[in-house]
Amino acid sequence: MFDYSTQQGLYSAAQTRALDRHAIEKGGIAGGILMARAAAAAWELLLQRWPEPRRIQVVCGTGNNGGDGYLLADIAHKRGFPVTVWQVGDAGRIAGDALRAREQALANGVVVAPFARDCLAAEGVLVDALLGTGLGGEVRPAQYEAIVAMNAAGLPLLALDIPSGLCADSGRVLGAAVKADATATFIVAKRGLYTGAGPACCGDIHLATIGVPRASLAANPAAVQRLDLYSLLAQWPARKPDAHKGDCGRVVVVGGDDGMGGAILLAAEAALRCGAGLVSAATRERHVSALLARCPEAMARGVRGGQDLAPMLAAVDAIALGPGLGQSSWSEQLFQAACDQAACDQAACEAQDKTLVVDADGLNLLAGGAGGVRFPRQDWVLTPHPGEAARLLGTDTAAIQADRFAAVQALQARYGGVVVLKGKGSLICDGRHLLLSDYGNPGMASGGMGDVLSGVIAALLAQGLAPLDAAALGVCLHGAAADSAAGAGQRGLLASDLLAPMRELLG
Numbered sequence: 315m316f317d318y319s320t321q322q323g324l325y326s327a328a329q330t331r332a333l334d335r336h337a338i339e340k341g342g343i344a345g346g347i348l349m350a351r352a353a354a355a356a357w358e359l360l361l362q363r364w365p366e367p368r369r370i371q372v373v374c375g376t377g378n379n380g381g382d383g384y385l386l387a388d389i390a391h392k393r394g395f396p397v398t399v400w401q402v403g404d405a406g407r408i409a410g411d412a413l414r415a416r417e418q419a420l421a422n423g424v425v426v427a428p429f430a431r432d433c434l435a436a437e438g439v440l441v442d443a444l445l446g447t448g449l450g451g452e453v454r455p456a457q458y459e460a461i462v463a464m465n466a467a468g469l470p471l472l473a474l475d476i477p478s479g480l481c482a483d484s485g486r487v488l489g490a491a492v493k494a495d496a497t498a499t500f501i502v503a504k505r506g507l508y509t510g511a512g513p514a515c516c517g518d519i520h521l522a523t524i525g526v527p528r529a530s531l532a533a534n535p536a537a538v539q540r541l542d543l544y545s546l547l548a549q550w551p552a553r554k555p556d557a558h559k560g561d562c563g564r565v566v567v568v569g570g571d572d573g574m575g576g577a578i579l580l581a582a583e584a585a586l587r588c589g590a591g592l593v594s595a596a597t598r599e600r601h602v603s604a605l606l607a608r609c610p611e612a613m614a615r616g617v618r619g620g621q622d623l624a625p626m627l628a629a630v631d632a633i634a635l636g637p638g639l640g641q642s643s644w645s646e647q648l649f650q651a652a653c654d655q656a657a658c659d660q661a662a663c664e665a666q667d668k669t670l671v672v673d674a675d676g677l678n679l680l681a682g683g684a685g686g687v688r689f690p691r692q693d694w695v696l697t698p699h700p701g702e703a704a705r706l707l708g709t710d711t712a713a714i715q716a717d718r719f720a721a722v723q724a725l726q727a728r729y730g731g732v733v734v735l736k737g738k739g740s741l742i743c744d745g746r747h748l749l750l751s752d753y754g755n756p757g758m759a760s761g762g763m764g765d766v767l768s769g770v771i772a773a774l775l776a777q778g779l780a781p782l783d784a785a786a787l788g789v790c791l792h793g794a795a796a797d798s799a800a801g802a803g804q805r806g807l808l809a810s811d812l813l814a815p816m817r818e819l820l821g
């Protein structure tokens with residue numbers, strides 16, 4: 315198993331509060347000092363990003379996020395920049411460090427005025443210090459209005475800690491959220507910044523740890539790890555010099571019903587390009603010659619049903635089940651044969667050397683109860699996109715996207731094994747680990763991407779990686795290859811464009 319403890323931790327709002335408390339009570343750093351450091355770090359980022367702002371407008375709320383904003387305004391004012399603070403909500407409710415920050419800014423001559431409709435001037439840089447990790451529930455009308463006004467202003471926008479209106483825990487928009495160009499986040503990275511609507515709201519994310527003691531971090535370990543492809547690759551030993559193809563694993567890809575021959579070809583080619591020793595494709599007879607013409611390294615067989623498939627699965631390490639599988643009776647037979655074969659070979663299952671990767675129509679068949687396949691089971695990796703995840707949980711896509719962390723955990727609890735919830739900020743869960751990959755880009759919104767991912771994960775399993783590691787590395791590799799391929803443009807990116815960069819990344 316890879317060691318995930320070295321990956322960047324992502325935190326919930328409650329964990330962040332616990333960390334703050336620890337740093338203040340045990341670390342002896344006053345809350346006001348943390349606030350001053352947060353403001354200084356954000357100011358530095360603002361100047362790096364927009365070196366000559368003609369004006370700075372800071373929209374402040376009544377909590378400590380607003381306090382950060384007041385101190386940033388104070389720094390900007392001292393440096394001689396024209397600054398206005400627009401106060402949203404009743405200033406009489408401001409207390410503690412935030413109140414001291416406001417009083418300091420006022421005492422130093424910062425202009426502070428109540429936020430009003432159309433108050434924002436159309437110049438300079440806007441700073442969002444309205445709501446941070448203290449946001450609870452859907453934003454109230456006054457804050458909603460301020461968020462809409464900030465987004466409509468058309469100005470460069472820097473969010474402090476988290477774009478206002480974004481849920482720090484889930485990455486869900488709570489009614490309305492600021493769409494920032496950059497976000498300066500403090501102390502630790504919050505998990506909601508990296509999945510769901512988070513990435514679209516944050517712009518570039520900059521973490522300022524503001525000197526929180528290591529002991530505070532150690533006392534509050536993160537429950538989510540953000541994956542770094544290169545550190546995972548560094549943990550995967552190189553091939554031994556005398557390796558032969560039998561050492562590199564056997565993959566069977568199963569699918570390609572009528573009209574979907576390309577899906578099974580992509581899965582087979584991806585498995586080969588990611589290092590599987592031998593790859594067979596079990597598909598409709600009529601797809602065999604096209605598949606072999608494009609990819610002679612694969613062994614393609616026409617299968618009429620489950621009885622033809624079972625012998626192909628006897629001596630394999632990983633089965634990718636679902637690319638273009640369809641939902642016909644042929645599809646159901648193949649689905650059941652693959653699930654039965656993987657499960658009946660108990661010794662192989664226990665040794666974790668025969669694992670199913672279930673995707674696409676494999677997931678739809680599973681959701682529909684095809685073949686009476688029983689679960690939970692540990693010998694599979696399920697790779698749903700949000701729509702498939704909704705079918706598997708009997709809910710709708712909006713409910714999945716509202717809390718992707720909860721969704722992936724619910725899927726894993728119900729179906730077992732390793733679950734990959736695809737989409738921006740892909741999540742990977744085996745019941746013990748919760749991992750996030752934020753590689754990838756909107757160019758990946760095109761047919762065949764999922765088929766490639768199935769082949770990639772199957773290839774990594776076949777080469778001996780544990781299911782969680784194969785899923786984690788596979789998802790990162792797939793997204794990073796798409797980022798590399800999108801250098802030529804996101805629109806028109808093809809799934810097959812990922813094959814060459816994946817191979818380069820694997821080295």
Ligand SMILES: NC(=O)C1=CN([C@@H]2O[C@H](COP(=O)(O)OP(=O)(O)OC[C@H]3O[C@@H](n4cnc5c(N)ncnc54)[C@H](O)[C@@H]3O)[C@@H](O)[C@H]2O)[C@@H](O)CC1
Nearest residue numbers: 348349376377378379445446447448449450452453454475
């Ligand atoms: N020592 C600390 O605790 C530090 C806190 N920091 C900042 O403090 C923030 C957290 O501060 P707080 O806990 O005071 O919380 P926030 O300032 O994020 O939010 C609390 C405010 O939001 C309002 N609010 C809550 N839910 C709302 C809703 N649904 N609609 C409208 N308004 C709502 C509350 O009435 C309150 O005024 C962090 O995000 C960070 O920016 C930083 O200064 C670093 C140090």
Ligand SMILES: [K+]
Nearest residue numbers: 442445476478
């Ligand atoms: K904010």
